[in-house]
Amino acid sequence: MLKPKGLGLLLFALLSQTVSADPPTGYPFVSYDEGLVQAKQNGRPVFLYFGRYGCGWCDKTNREAFSDKQLHRLYSDRYVLVYVDAESGKRLTLPSGERITERELGARMKVLATPMFAWLERDGREIFHVPGIQSAQDFLLYDRFVSEGHYRKENIRDFLAREMR
Amino acid sequence: MAAPWEFGEPVTVSAARPGVFHHLEAAGRRSIAVSSGMVAVVWEDNRDGTPRAYVAFRAAGKSKFVLQRLSGMQEAYEPVVAALPQGGFVFGWEEGGHVWVRSGGPAGLGPALKLSGAEAAQVVLGAGELGVFAAWAERSGKHMAIRFTRLKPEATLDAEPAIAVTAPQADDQIYPALVVLKSAVALAWEDRRDGHTVILHARTRDGKRFSSAQILNEQRERRSQTFGRGTGAARVALARLDAERASAVWLDKRDFEGGYDVYAALSEPGAMRFQRNERVQDEFGNNIGQWHAAIAAQSGLLVIAWDDDRDGSPDIWLSWREASGWSENLAVPGAGGAGIDASPSVTLDVAGHVHLVWIEQQTADAPTRLRYVEGRRAAQNSGAPRVH
Secondary structure, eight states: OOOOOHHHHHHHHHHTOOOOOOOOTTSOOBOHHHHHHHHHHHOOOEEEEEEOTTOHHHHHHHHHTTTOHHHHHHHHHHOEEEEEETTOOOEEEOTTSOEEEHHHHHHHTTOOSSOEEEEEOTTSOEEEEEESOOOHHHHHHHHHHHHTOGGGTSOHHHHHHHHHO | OOOSEEEOOOEEEEOOOTTOOOBOOOGGGOOEEEETTEEEEEEEEOTTSSOEEEEEEEOTTOOOOEEEEOSOSSOEEEEEEEEOTTSSEEEEEEETTEEEEEEEETTEEOOOEEOOSSSEEEEEEEEETTEEEEEEEEEETTEEEEEEEEEEESSSEEEOOOEESSSOOSSOEEEEEEEEOSSOEEEEEEEOTTSSOEEEEEEESSSSOOOOOEEOSOOOSOSBTTTBTOOOEEEEEEEEOSSSOEEEEEEEOSSGGGOOEEEEEEBOTTSSSBOOOEEOSOGGGTTSOOEEEEEEEETTEEEEEEEEOTTSSOEEEEEEEETTEEOOOEEOTTSOSSSEEEEEEEEEOTTOOEEEEEEEESSTTSOEEEEEEEEEEOGGGTTOOOOO
16 A cells, blocks of 8 residues: 555545544644654654553543643643553554554563553653552553653662652 | 363464564454364464454364465454354454454455445454354444444445444444344443443344343442442353253453452353353452453353463463353463463364463563464263253
8 A cells, every 4th residue: 555644644544544542632632653753753752541441541541640730730741641452453553563453462562451651762662661540640650661761770560669768 | 189181281372473462352252263273373463564364264273374464554453253154254353443254264354345335443243143243342422332234245245234233332233243042142241321331232034123132240239439430351262052942251340459350150941041140260369360261161161261471471271161060260281381372262173172372471571483282172071061
């Protein structure tokens, strides 16, 4: 198939979005492919939200954490926000060029429970991920781990242990 | 544990090449079929830079698979195959945002026929005494809806006008599975009308009207903080257990903390109803996620394949139906160990021999290759196990 470009690509992506789930409202979440393009263009890391259609813990996290105004401002400004539906057949392109479905990305990333949140380098490489319900304070701490560059020196477990002391 | 099959050495259907990604994604996981001893495997890869659908045939007694391209010039995905009762095969795939079918065999493929009238994907095929049928997900307004048609595999493959399986719904229907019984065609699919994914099923006797849709995956708890609008379920597949009974498998998140589990159900004769849901994987696989569940049945024999990483990396596992329930899980010889063995598709031939195909990778970043193994029905098990 001829690869659509620019506006055509966006239209194609919108038209071919067969299923959608529940990203938190008011946040500029985009598709995986669009997110990786944006991340390369503007140099921001990616915040990847793995949800599932009808997922209770996703709804709870959306309601209780993503309603936080500081979190909204920080994550909207610092990250490219990507939402992936763990049961969707929508296709995406990995940094390697491989085309797989959103569900298959979940299989590769071993998404056992939703929500799962992953922080990615702008080239798509995973920095770390956390599963399950998270609070706004959790997300603010994770942001420090990424935006202050701690992840280059230590893993998330050591960082959190140090921060909790 | 005495396995009902004695497995041979795996062979390569399509070799690993740098930058080439093989995929065995298909509605109903129908990526392999056997007709008169001829094995056909379908998959998608990007060997020429564009994702395309391919088929490879292996004649009885031969080890080598011979490849042909199924799809045309546009990006193609999720090919499926079904064996035709009179011999040969029918193939389906998604290409350029539509679903297509063609029939043929190693001697050649007939012309491709577009089935869909709007954006469509996830075609599945089935054949039996009642004929040859196709189902797929097609855009209907804002949502995807399951469409169904009878194929006419004459000199040139043709199709009757497609029908909707249900009245229009307020959310998507995706990933249909289909099985042709002696007196009915049974369908199952993922349906989001309830605000979460449920597996629904329906059947038709005349190919023109379907029974009202029924829920296949039992709903234990609903609309709680933990489960939200409901638990997850995905990627149902169907097989013909015997002349009048279907068997279903799907991935189910009712036990939400350990990822998806493999669940199955057997139908009553005629497939109007399914019996209770049964968890398939054994206790050693309970606390990890299962993926890519496929099913095959033949004259009362029933086997399910999937991958999970209980031994540290994804391996192919089998379970078969015994008189007491589902067997202990068998790691398929040659489809496990170090590296990644995943995404299986499975079928049983008329003699009860199992044919399995899967994707193998040395590491997550390594090139993929497509592998096949045959399990010959073990002599001591020639009379069992069967589902009664």
